[in-house]
Every structure is written in C-alpha cells, then in structure tokens.
Amino acid sequence: MSTRTLVSPAALRSPRGKALYWLVFGVVLVLFLLAFVFPLYWAVTGAMKSPVELARTPPSVVPETWFPETFWQAWQELDLGRYFLNTLIVAGGAVLVQLAVCVPAAYALSKLRPVLGNVILGLMLATLMLPASALLVPTYMTIADVPLFGVNLLNNPAGIWLPAAASAFNIYLLKRFFDEIPGELLEAARMDGAGPVRVLISIVLPISRPILAVVSIVALVTAWKDFIWPLLVFSDPNEQTLSVALERVAPDTALNVLTAGLVLASIPMILVFLVFQRQILAGLTAGSLKG
CATH class of the missing domain: 1.10.3720.10 (MetI-like)
Known part of the structure; x- marks a missing residue:
C-alpha cells in the first residue's frame, strides 16, 4: 500500500513541482537559520564590538572595529x-x-x-x-x-x-x-x-x-x-x-x-x-x- 501525501510523487517529479519543492525547502531553511544561527552570530559579533558600538541604536549588524581580544579579557576579568x-x-x-x-x-x-x-x-x-x-x-x-x-x-x-x-x-x-x-x-x-x-x-x-x-x-x-x-x-x-x-x-x-x-x-x-x-x-x- 502506497503512502498518501499532500503532494503526489508525480507532481513532485514535474518541473513545476521540483521548482516549488526547492523554493519551499529554501525558504524553510533560511527561516531556521535566522531563528537559530542569527542569535549566535549576534552574540559573537556583539562581544567583539566596543561598548559604545554595542549600546548604539540602531545596532550595527557587522562590527565597525573588531576586538577579538574581548574573549581573553572576559576570561581573565570574570x-x-x-x-x-x-x-x-x-x-x-x-x-x-x-x-x-x-x-x-x-x-x-x-x-x-x-x-x-x-x-x-x-x-x-x-x-x-x-x-x-x-x-x-x-x-x-x-x-x-x-x-x-x-x-x-x-x-x-x-x-x-x-x-x-x-x-x-x-x-x-x-x-x-x-x-x-x-x-x-x-x-x-x-x-x-x-x-x-x-x-x-x-x-x-x-x-x-x-x-x-x-x-x-x-x-x-x-x-x-x-x-x-x-x-x-x-x-x-x-x-x-x-x-x-x-x-x-x-x-x-x-x-x-x-x-x-x-x-x-x-x-x-x-x-x-x-x-x-x-x-x-x-x-x-x-x-x-x-x-
């Protein structure tokens, strides 16, 4: 007995079905990346900003000046x-x-x-x-x-x-x-x-x-x-x-x-x-x- 799905295998094999499938897959993948990876990126880049830049409104997506030594500073100071x-x-x-x-x-x-x-x-x-x-x-x-x-x-x-x-x-x-x-x-x-x-x-x-x-x-x-x-x-x-x-x-x-x-x-x-x-x-x- 074949498994019933929302979209038939024949429709998925068609050019339109393949295009729609990869479009939906790409959108879902991007949404998951934004939901799970972006907060981690924001924290890591925020740690390498200066205190003034980190508190600025609106915030900068990419640090203007990178301070990777902040991690070593945090390890020692804290x-x-x-x-x-x-x-x-x-x-x-x-x-x-x-x-x-x-x-x-x-x-x-x-x-x-x-x-x-x-x-x-x-x-x-x-x-x-x-x-x-x-x-x-x-x-x-x-x-x-x-x-x-x-x-x-x-x-x-x-x-x-x-x-x-x-x-x-x-x-x-x-x-x-x-x-x-x-x-x-x-x-x-x-x-x-x-x-x-x-x-x-x-x-x-x-x-x-x-x-x-x-x-x-x-x-x-x-x-x-x-x-x-x-x-x-x-x-x-x-x-x-x-x-x-x-x-x-x-x-x-x-x-x-x-x-x-x-x-x-x-x-x-x-x-x-x-x-x-x-x-x-x-x-x-x-x-x-x-x-």
Whole structure:
C-alpha cells in the first residue's frame, strides 16, 4: 500500500513541482537559520564590538572595529576558569547521580514488575505537572537540613545532585526503552544463572547505549544552564556556577565583556550537541530492537 501525501510523487517529479519543492525547502531553511544561527552570530559579533558600538541604536549588524581580544579579557576579568570548573563538577555529578538512580528505577518498573509499579510511575509523572517554583521552598528546606542526617548541603555540589537524582521524565524515557527489550533475551540470561543486577549490567545497559546517551545529555544540559536552584544553593561566590556568577557580576561589567563571557559559557553545550547529535537522534527515535 502506497503512502498518501499532500503532494503526489508525480507532481513532485514535474518541473513545476521540483521548482516549488526547492523554493519551499529554501525558504524553510533560511527561516531556521535566522531563528537559530542569527542569535549566535549576534552574540559573537556583539562581544567583539566596543561598548559604545554595542549600546548604539540602531545596532550595527557587522562590527565597525573588531576586538577579538574581548574573549581573553572576559576570561581573565570574570575569572571564568573557576566558574567553568564549578559548573563542570556540578553538571558532571548531576549526570552520574541521575544515571545511578534513574536507570535502576526504570529497570525495576519495566522488567521486575513491582507491586503497584504503575501507580508509582503515575505518581512520578504527576510531579511533572507541578510548576518548578512550587518545589523551591520545600526542596530548599530539605537541603538546608537533610532529614535523618541533619546535614546542611548549602554551598555544596551535593545540594544540586540530590534533588536532580530522581527525574520523572528520564525515568519514563528509560522505562519506555526497556519495555522494548525482548523478554526472551533476559529470560535466557536468567536461565544461565544471571541475577537481576547481572542482567542489568551485562544485557540491558549495553543495549541501551542510545537512550543512556540521550538521558546523560539532557541531564548535563539541564544542570549546566540551570540558574534559579544554583542561585539558592550557592551563596558563596567561590562556589557558584557560570550562570549565577555571570548574573552577579553583570551590573559592574562592560557589556561587551559580559557578552563574551556568555558566549564562552555556551560553547561547551554547543560542542556537546554537535559531537553527540547522532546519538541524540538515535536515542530519541529508538523504539524497537531487531533480532
């Protein structure tokens, strides 16, 4: 059975159809470039303008005088090396802790079938309906005095890691992927004497590399760009992340230097996407396994 489309293949093969197709394709491509590439171009060129030119109205599209040394100036004046390290520790730890919690939770809900597992999953997904602002106060009070342990995690990376550990969205993504793993494959491993943990480590995790990459990248980007929660957790300037530190120094920093700092802060996440875009697409589109 042929697939029905808005435009028939015969119409697309005609000269008029081909011209119309490439016209629409070109317009859409230009619009996407303007929407996604132009803001990046504007930030990079804005950082290389003088403060006077950057504040001018109307703005200049191309800098009249180029100042590429602004990036090095921003790195030194804003002490970005310290804040890059802080952010890397916070984001990297958030990824590891989240994987350590979400992977076993999703595996248990998908393959171990606990009692009331669907109810537990439903309650997890219900937390996605809550606005993030509604959770700030109770989460802050919990971090300031961790129940049972009486530990204060303010100005500590663990104050970021622990609240991010159980992500309902990532647990759901992982569970959906684990649901597609054939039960016969896991049953064969159990017949060979493998326990649940061994099955998870030796069978499930190697198969699940695409979705693990997606979950890791989502967790990394979320922790890297987060602002409100790190602002509450890190009151010590020496422990702050990039997003918090740049906002703190903004009033006393030249606009072009601040823009250069913002560009430098965004480069790692752009590189992550460019390097791992295939893994992201593979993980998001993976829905079945071929035997």
